[in-house]
Amino acid sequence: MSKIGVTLGGYAFEVDINPGQRMDSEVTVQVNNESIRAVVPETGTPIDQLGWIIVDGRPHEIVIDSELSWIKACGGLHVLEVRDLEAPVTRPVSLDSRIKAPIPGVIKAVLVKLGDSVEAGQPLLVLEAMKMENEIHATKPGIVSQLAVTAGQKVTLNEVLAEIT
Amino acid sequence: MSKIGVTLGGYAFEVDINPGQRMDSEVTVQVNNESIRAVVPETGTPIDQLGWIIVDGRPHEIVIDSELSWIKACGGLHVLEVRDLEAPVTRPVSLDSRIKAPIPGVIKAVLVKLGDSVEAGQPLLVLEAMKMENEIHATKPGIVSQLAVTAGQKVTLNEVLAEIT
């Protein structure tokens, strides 16, 4: 039995799954001592292209990040935290703390320095792309634990720019 | 330089291609001493899912069989014959002579026997599927060189039923 901790939308759940069962059609899990039946697409589809899942008789259109850091469903994007509660160290397998380049471009300015304490939403960098200057903001409060770029540097898509821990 | 013989729609062409060139964007070929530029989708798509090709400035929506035995384009399906003219034996790489089950079902009757001479369109077998009896016809004139099924036998999709040569 795998024990998976999942946090989203302000709720925390512990989901027990027997990984011995087939995972390509009907799956039964335990959540808070309740047994719930889910129906999933056949295997073969990459997880970030799954598209749908039926849980307890309710079909959900979903898009899930390949790193399990968010799920789009129920009309919005929800930040996920998924922990394998039986792993030797129970740290989240998702919830990436790194700030990545959302678009290729050139770093015009670095507004913070290593070790700075930042608030969520605080501008960290200015990235010029597609003829526009874009401020890159902190996604959560914390300490700037990594700063991988300097002003004038070209960056590619998803290149790590900084990390907040 | 590869020399490819292609027959379709009552025309025959000899296409010369230098396989040394990149095949993921622009390709130049020679047909009947004319140089023609084609633009193709990037590699990575299976050939039966390509969808489009631009030849000599004309975009074509295409669907091509993975065995190169037909191409759907220009509002119809066209039977293809593709020969590698430099292969040791120049037989068509496409144009399958086997009759396969178009749908899973049960063979209700076998109407010909091995060695029979048949005409194109002549019924060979009766296949019951989806509560309907379907006659399987010869796709071309020839001799029944193989008969892989007997009456009462269940067949799966694309199972070889017979061969006309």
Added chain:
Amino acid sequence: MFKKILIANRGEIAVRIIRTCRDMGIQTVALYEESDRGSLHVRLADECVQLQSSSGFFDQATILEIAQTTGAEAIHPGYGFLAERPEFIQACAAASITFIGPPIDVMLSQHDKIDVLQKIRAAGFDTMNYSLMSFGVADFVELRAEADRMGYPLAIKSCIGGRGRGAHIAPRAERLERAFQRAQTETKIIYGDQRVYLERVIRPAHLIGVQVLADDYGHLVHLGEREGSLQRGNQKMIEESPSPVLMQKQREHMWQTAIEIARLVNLRNAGTIEFFVDGSGQYYFSEIKPRIQMEHPVTEMVSSVDIVREQIRVAAGERLSITQADVQLRGHAISCRISAEDPWHHFMPGSGRLQRVRLPAGPGVRVDTHAYDGYQMPAQYDPIIARVIVWGTDRDDCVRRIQRALAETSLIGLPTNLPMHQLIVNHPDFIAGNYATDSLQREIPAIVLTERDARDLAVAAAIIYVRRNLTRPSDIPARLLSGWHQSSRRLPE
């Protein structure tokens, strides 16, 4: 108004109904069988329940139980399956669940087709010629005598109203026995009843239906007519509204007849009064289809009335949202049923994965489908993939638009009848509106490639051949590998 509706159907019609429910703010419960769990009708519903028994969508008791468990107040049957089963309508009533469709009295009165024809004829309307008796398995001698008396061609039809299936045509006496056997076999499978009757066939003819809506307060409106003459094996392939063959006066006369017949049978909810029109413009009542028809969207396009919405309103005891004076028929609409049938292989139905789906869009185009990119199409149902419907200011406009819409449709992974639709809508006779019920019996000439197009496609094939050989083997899916290499190895030297 209902809060939740169970849809006792699947595929494109279930999607169609779910869309209107959502447009009305009504929740939906979808049903599915294991192999069809990825269908769009399941994905778009608020709730879904798997049908476990082998009777699937015919399992009346289970479906009613699901409606009760999920709290659905009404059931929409779509077409086929339980749409015209009087015993199901009675069971719904007993369970206090509303059946969305004509009520039991209408359904019972339509159940026996000979009765219906008698009633309509007695009221003074022209009907097709038909046999007054029905024939069972052992009655071939009697049937032959009646057939010879009536004359050929004849249709052998199920006595029970239904999807137009199970009918077989005997063009002349020699073909009567075979047609009789086939009709009985299919009727038994489809309707669970073997009785058939004979109907004289007019050929060539036009099959034209008038869409009627009616509420419980005596309001009855028609939404004009649909022409559904282009059939293959009793299934309409292409429908249009208005009919290209009727003149305005004929059209209005037929509408009036349809309204009178609908009143005569006390039709409520939605139904279609179908007529055959002969070469001289005379029309004959054929049957009443007491349900939503697959081709209803052409009528929706020209009338701007959502027929499913009116069905739901009426079933909920409300009035029709429109009067006859509100109905303005504008422009022209054409609909093509795209299905996974292989026109190059005896129209064999296909199943499996749709690898790529690109549906037509833009101005004046509507698509109703349960399919999408990656959809695994099960084998056990009608192979319909999508209905492509277009609207134009007039028929010429509309014909060019359906040509365009089909040309932009791309379906990869399954054989489809799309190229056959393309041949039809580009055929001079279709463009001229000059077709009838026998048109698809004639061979439609295949597309002739110009030399330039053939050269382009040859270049494409050659490049694809070389590219395939250059692809590293590990990149080729196993099924392609085995397909190609084995087949080239297997060819005789």
Added chain:
Amino acid sequence: MFKKILIANRGEIAVRIIRTCRDMGIQTVALYEESDRGSLHVRLADECVQLQSSSGFFDQATILEIAQTTGAEAIHPGYGFLAERPEFIQACAAASITFIGPPIDVMLSQHDKIDVLQKIRAAGFDTMNYSLMSFGVADFVELRAEADRMGYPLAIKSCIGGRGRGAHIAPRAERLERAFQRAQTETKIIYGDQRVYLERVIRPAHLIGVQVLADDYGHLVHLGEREGSLQRGNQKMIEESPSPVLMQKQREHMWQTAIEIARLVNLRNAGTIEFFVDGSGQYYFSEIKPRIQMEHPVTEMVSSVDIVREQIRVAAGERLSITQADVQLRGHAISCRISAEDPWHHFMPGSGRLQRVRLPAGPGVRVDTHAYDGYQMPAQYDPIIARVIVWGTDRDDCVRRIQRALAETSLIGLPTNLPMHQLIVNHPDFIAGNYATDSLQREIPAIVLTERDARDLAVAAAIIYVRRNLTRPSDIPARLLSGWHQSSRRLPE
């Protein structure tokens, strides 16, 4: 009528124009840059030519040459790029190629925005307050003096008519300098001209445009108004027709004003007369958009007029196919611009492969898009993916339908603003029609998950986590492997 038209644009508007050309039986020539060769506008055209120079769609000489080489008799510029360049219109005339859009005299008269405002005001119409002078790079002192005199908030706008881009708002004096700098930088990039002027901003206001069509024979019709107040960064996100804030009398008054202004400037072909409406219902002329607008389909849905077709007819010297009396505005339409901008990441535009695309369909839904499943979206263009447009019998109907249509849209592979659109169309203020130009400045509260939905999604995430771990490593694409394993390794202990 033309036999062949070159479309000097790309993406959804090129697809839109190609569709009407095909509906009219006109051949099309598409243009594309290397990275965009798989776009639907290329695939749907009859011919296509690659643009080789780095100026791409701005390369006037090359585009004209391609028109001549391919035998195209006319060029449709779409919006943006060459749609409003007087020198291009002149070059077309010199090359005997018809420009499909307002003729040179209209374009020249609209080129200088201060001139336009002066002319309209002189004719007795209310305009926005504006500065009579223009300001160059070095004129900040003068600009500040004028701004202080006019009062805030103020918009700093390019003197050259265009796509509504390059405008920056100074809500108060302290923000003037920054807005001035930004406006000048962008204006230079977009229009190649740095001169700006000031315009007083009404806030909150409604931005409403009246669609006008006119031929060379003095016929001028309007197709009602569109409300485009829901903007983010000067780009309309959602448009609807009719406007939810105008009463019938105001509406008709505005239509009349638009017709008079169109006559005043001798507008021909298609254009939109835009007004700002203040809280008291007063309206002020803002500008004339002498081109097809991205949001034109809402007007097409309520009027049943194909605006692109009328543009082509008029350009070919024909009359409009309709008179004002023929125009019947029916029902309500809403349009959402879905683009690859990430609302959770500062609306950063995305590019790359759309892995899965499922567009909404069914009754009353239209989609205009150049994207499809597997489309590789290039980085260098506007990140628009699709425009979803719905029609309903009234606004309530239409609002529920856009909610439904967005809920059935599925775009996988790129971040999109789809969830933001969903938040807006489900917001009580939008449902009530209670919004204005400042509405999107306010924070829109995020979707609050019910506990049941959260539990369902938690179950989904847990199953997907286990399933991913069960998947054999060789089945996991390299980018996923590196993504996940590296990130979990990299997390601090």
